Amino acid sequence: MAQPERWFKRILPQGLLGRSLLIIVTPLIVVQLVSTYIFYASHWDTVARRLSAGLAGDIGAVIESVRAFPAPEDRLRVFGIAANKMDLDMRFQTGGILPNTPPEPPRGLMEQALHDALNDRVQRPFMVDARSFEREVAVRVQLSDGLLEVFVPRKRLFSSTTYIFVLWMVGTSMLLLGIATVFMRNQVRSVRKLAVAADAFGKGRDIPHFKPEGATEVRQAAQAFNLMQDRIKRQMQQRTEMLAGVSHDLRTPLTRMKLQLAMLGEVDGRAELEEDVAEMEQMVEGYLAFVRGEGGEATTPTDLAALVDEVVSRYRREGRELDLHVEDSLVMPLKPQAMARVISNLIGNAHRYGGHVWVRVGKRAEAAEIIVDDDGPGIPVESREQVFKPFFRLERSRNLATGGVGLGLTIARDIVRGHGGDVLLEDSPLGGLRARVRLPL
Structure with a gap:
C-alpha cells in the first residue's frame, strides 16, 4: 500500500500553482466525461435513431407509392416528388439484383441505427453503403421487378449538434482554465514573494519595505512577517544598546583595579591578582562578543x-x-x-x-x-x-x-x-x- 502511495505522490505537482490548477481541472474533466457519456448514451443515440427512422419511413413511402402506381411515368413523377420534397436522389434498375455477397457489419451508431430502421420500415432486402461517397449514403433496396438505388445526403443522418456540443464544452473549459491559471498565478506570486522574503531574512539579509499583497490570508501572513521582522530588529538593537552600557560598566572597575595594582608596588600576591584581572577582562570581552553576535x-x-x-x-x-x-x-x-x-x-x-x-x-x-x-x-x-x-x-x-x-x-x-x-x-x-x-x- 505504501508503494502506490509514494508513486502517486511523485506524479502529483509539487508547487502550489500546480496543485491549485489540479483542484480546478479535475472537476472540469470529470464533468466533461460525465456530460459526454450522457450525451452519447442518450441524446445522440435518440437523435440518430429518429433521423434514421425518418429516412427509412421516406424510403418506405416511396416504395409503396411505386407499388401503387407501377407505370413508368408515375414512377418518375414519384421520384421527382422524393427529390424535391425529401431530398432523395432515386434511381431504378429494371431487373437489377443486389450483389450476392455477405453484407458488411454496420460501423458506428449512425449505420446501426439506419440498419435497424430499414429492417423495421422497409422490410425488404437492402444494402447500405456509407463508405464509397464522401457526402452521400447509398441505400439499395431489392424490389420484385428491379433494384432501387437511393442516394441520401449525410446531413439527413447526422446532427451538427455533436460538434457544437463538443466545441462549446471544450472551448468553455479551456477559457475557464486560462482564467483560473492567470488568477491562481497572481495568488501564488504573493505567496512565493513571502517565501523568498522569509528565506532571505532567515539568511540574515535585510528585507526593507516588504509590501503585503494577494488574498486576505496571504496579506495577514505578510503583515505578521513584517511585525516579526520589526520585533527581531528592535530586540537586537535593544540588546546591543544594553551591552554597550554593560561593557562600559564592567570595564570601568576593571580599569580601576588595574590602576590600583600598578600603584601597589612590589607586594606579595600582586602577580596573581594581575592574572586574575587579565582573566576577568578576557572573559568579559568573550561574554560580550557572544551576546553581541553579529551586531548591526x-x-x-x-x-x-x-x-x-x-x-x-x-x-x-x-x-x-x-x-x-x-x-x-x-x-x-x-x-x-x-x-x-x-x-x-x-x-x-x-x-x-x-x-x-x-x-x-x-x-x-x-x-x-x-x-x-x-x-x-x-x-x-x-x-x-x-x-x-x-x-x-x-x-x-x-x-x-x-x-x-x-x-x-x-x-x-x-x-x-x-x-x-x-x-x-x-x-x-x-x-x-x-x-x-x-x-x-
Whole structure:
C-alpha cells in the first residue's frame, strides 16, 4: 500500500500553482466525461435513431407509392416528388439484383441505427453503403421487378449538434482554465514573494519595505512577517544598546583595579591578582562578543574566497602553517566582518590543538563550503554538539591560553546560522577534526 502511495505522490505537482490548477481541472474533466457519456448514451443515440427512422419511413413511402402506381411515368413523377420534397436522389434498375455477397457489419451508431430502421420500415432486402461517397449514403433496396438505388445526403443522418456540443464544452473549459491559471498565478506570486522574503531574512539579509499583497490570508501572513521582522530588529538593537552600557560598566572597575595594582608596588600576591584581572577582562570581552553576535553589520555582496584568503594571510604573517585551496570565486551576500570572525575562530581552534591546518573553499550542491582540517587529537563524536553550547570547554582547566572561555564555536555557529547555513564537525581524513561551514547560495 505504501508503494502506490509514494508513486502517486511523485506524479502529483509539487508547487502550489500546480496543485491549485489540479483542484480546478479535475472537476472540469470529470464533468466533461460525465456530460459526454450522457450525451452519447442518450441524446445522440435518440437523435440518430429518429433521423434514421425518418429516412427509412421516406424510403418506405416511396416504395409503396411505386407499388401503387407501377407505370413508368408515375414512377418518375414519384421520384421527382422524393427529390424535391425529401431530398432523395432515386434511381431504378429494371431487373437489377443486389450483389450476392455477405453484407458488411454496420460501423458506428449512425449505420446501426439506419440498419435497424430499414429492417423495421422497409422490410425488404437492402444494402447500405456509407463508405464509397464522401457526402452521400447509398441505400439499395431489392424490389420484385428491379433494384432501387437511393442516394441520401449525410446531413439527413447526422446532427451538427455533436460538434457544437463538443466545441462549446471544450472551448468553455479551456477559457475557464486560462482564467483560473492567470488568477491562481497572481495568488501564488504573493505567496512565493513571502517565501523568498522569509528565506532571505532567515539568511540574515535585510528585507526593507516588504509590501503585503494577494488574498486576505496571504496579506495577514505578510503583515505578521513584517511585525516579526520589526520585533527581531528592535530586540537586537535593544540588546546591543544594553551591552554597550554593560561593557562600559564592567570595564570601568576593571580599569580601576588595574590602576590600583600598578600603584601597589612590589607586594606579595600582586602577580596573581594581575592574572586574575587579565582573566576577568578576557572573559568579559568573550561574554560580550557572544551576546553581541553579529551586531548591526549590513549584508553586502562579498567574495568568499577572497575573504578566506585574507584571514589565512593574516595567520601566515604570524608564522602559522596553513595550506589554502580555493576551487571557485564565490560572490554572495555576507556580513564580511562577522564571517571573517567565523573563519578566524575555526582556524584559531585548529591551530590551538593541531600542528598544521588545511583550508578549502568551494561550491557543493548549491551551497558554498569552507572546510578547515587539522591534524590534532580531534573531538569525540559524543561531544561534538556539546562544544557548540556557550561556555562549554573540553579542557577543564581555567587556563585561557589552552581552553579559552568556550565561546568560539558558539559564536561561529550563531553567525553562520544567521546567514542561513550551519557549522558541522566531522572526522578529518588527516587524523584530526574537520569543521565544515555550509552557506546557501
